[in-house]
Amino acid sequence: MNRRRWTGIAASVTAGALLLSACGGDTDGPGDGGLQGTDQASQGSWAINEKPYAEVKQGGELKWPLDALPDNWNYNQLNGPLVDHDYILSSIIPKLHKADKAGKIVINKDYLESAELTSPDPQVVTYKLNPAAKWSDGTAFSWEDFDAQFKALNGTNKEYSVSGTTGYEDIEKVEKGAADNEVVVTFKNKFAEWTSLFSPLYPKSLNSDVKNFNEGWATEPKVTAGPFKIETIDQTAKLVSVVPDANWWGQKPKLDKITFRVVERAALADSLASGAIDWYTIGSSVDNFQRAKGMPGIEVREAPGKSYNHLTFNGAPSSILADQKLRVAVTKALDPAVYAKGILGPIVADAKPLGNHFFLQGTAAYVDNSAPVKADKEAAKTELDGLGWKLEGEFRKKDGKQLDIRLVSTAGNPISEQIGKLTQAQLKEVGVNVVIDAQPSATFFSDFVNTGNFDMVGFGWSQTPWPISSSKGIYYLNPDSVNQNFGRIGSDEINKLLDEANAELDDAKRTELTNQADKLIWEAGHHLPLYQVPGARATRATLVNFGAFGVADPDYTAMGFAG
Known part of the structure; x- marks a missing residue:
């Protein structure tokens, strides 16, 4: 089972499940001064300064930035499937x-x-x-x-x-x-x-x-089996270093060391310029994109992105958004095109919202199923009125209670801040008050996302090569296990379609069943995909077999520096 990885709105999640990340996500390089949009023709490509293994210099240290260190080194444990965690694990733990x-x-x-x-x-x-x-x-x-x-x-x-x-x-x-x-x-x-x-x-x-x-395995991995092994885990300095494992039976790594270090998103460009790191993901950051283009010895390497930023809603009884009709009304007041154009506009020409929870734009299975929550502020106002949330002054109230929605985001993350402000401004137009609660990236997932401690939360999902099975845990409603359905939203009908899709060996039928489930997920107000994150990385020009990998898994033994 490959969960989806997550990324804070600039972080990320992964396999058996999708990977998580804080908002920002992965992105890829420029075309005519901006990044090219993701389309069918762009699939099956990467930009990694590809060189034969024999031509890669032996030795060197690759300095790799992270948003946060792993909360648990067991990737299959609830706190495990973060994109940053997957980066490290891929060098030390088997993937079959x-x-x-x-x-x-x-x-x-x-x-x-x-x-x-x-x-x-x-x-x-x-x-x-x-x-x-x-x-x-x-x-x-x-x-x-x-x-x-x-x-x-x-x-x-x-x-x-x-x-x-x-x-x-x-x-x-x-x-x-x-x-x-x-x-x-x-x-x-x-x-x-x-x-x-x-x-x-x-x-x-x-x-x-x-x-x-x-x-x-909460603090360290006890056993490994990869080309690298753990050298140091320093929680104070917020770094993990790995070195080649002498007992590795496969192709020997070219690098002497990889140092994974936590770097705040706002400090990425300065860290690359100073030599503290060797690359960074550009994601949705216009500033980091422009800084990279003007930096000596740095290349922007572009390949299709495989993550998207979104807003997840909390349907648990303790949340103001437990009412499905209220969630849908609120969703209609949020226009994904505002996020896509406002955040990606200077980077990606004709940036478009994402209309599917399972399939990314540029893939054959992609269909826009978002019609049930199509952005319509007037419809949102009418539906809110019908639910008894009447405008009293600047914001709406019902039974004396103001319609306040607590949006949890990652502190110090420029994209999270931008998404928060756009959300706050759009919902204010319909009389909904958004209270932004910015939390440190180190505890963002473990203390808030995973525990359902939010009304609304922004982060990123990073797609795996198994888009249907890796997504099941996000949308399957199981009273005995949250899995990755952090908002506790779903239905028996969605569960049934997901079960059928995962058991269907015919590709076309499996895709059709999944798109049927996707339509119901939109109707349920589960979460709102905003935009597909570009896949470019700012990379030191001397790095080889490294950069924007697109849909591929990196080869940690071949990455290194030019000879």
Whole structure:
């Protein structure tokens, strides 16, 4: 299961689930002074100053900026799937499948010899492990690692605080195959995007114990199995460094070290100019885009973006937005085009809002399903009146209570601040008072997003190569598990369509079912996508095999500096 990653409105989330990030997200480079829009022709491209492995200089330190350090090094735990976390984990923890530059899913030969659908009905997948693959404690990879992860993430034991159960809940059993390096996974329900499972893969020692799963990796990873290993975790200096693992059996890394360091968004350009970091994501920041273009020795590398910024609404009983009709009325007062043009206008020509929760613009499956909440301030006013929220002076009141909506955002994040101000101004026009509550990026997700401590919250979702299964946990309403449905909004009908889509092996039918679910998600007032974030990065010109990766997974062993 690859959750979506998140990003604070400039952060981000990821796999089994979508990745999160604070608002800003990933973006890519210039065309005629601005970034090119994402379209079908732009898919399957990257801009990484690509060089053969043999031509990359041996040695050097790559200085990598983060929004925040991981809240939990177990990526499958509720606090785990952040984009920044994924950046680090991809260098030290196994991913069994990865996406190439065209977005095609391929097996990772460092960990697998093969992974095949050996029976369609019942669905059976057989994995053959690379015999050389070993955990850092010397233990060989085993079918027991798969079995323990399946049991931890399938949702049957509610004590496991998981970020998602998608895919694992459809497995019946995991068994040892005909050889020691063979794993046989049998499904009780069909699961189309099965290549998303066991990426990342964790050792049996993590998943077999509830307390260890939830808390044991909160401060550091206990076991690794990647080209790099942890050198330092410094919570005071807000940095993590990784160095090559001498026991790595695959292609050896070219870099001597990668240092991941927390840098405030407002300080990115100055940090790059001073040499404190070697790149940054431009995201939605006009200032960072313009600064990068004028910086000596820096290139803006452009590829399609795979994240979007949005506003999530809280439908829990404790929130003012628990009423679906109120959520929809408020949504109609917010025009995504105002955000897209106001924030991206100087960067992207003809920036457009995003009209789908699952599929990004420029992909074949994309359809604009946003009609149920089409921006219409007059309709919003009429609906608010009908709900009893009458204008009294500057703002609306009902039964003596003012219509105040608390918008939680990331402090010190220019894009978050811009989104907050645009939201506040638009809702004021219809008599709704938005109270902006800016919180530090270090606790933004763990203390506010994950716990439902908001009425409205802004952050970014980063798409994985598995757009349907990775999104299920965001929209599936399960009273026993929040997963990534932080606003607790959904319905049995949405659940049913998502179950059917994830079990449908026919691509066209699976897409149709997903778009049916998407229409209902818009009607429910779940969250409001604002715009797709451009994919450009400001990168030191001497960096090779690094930059704007588009839909691809980076090769950490090949990245480095020009010889």
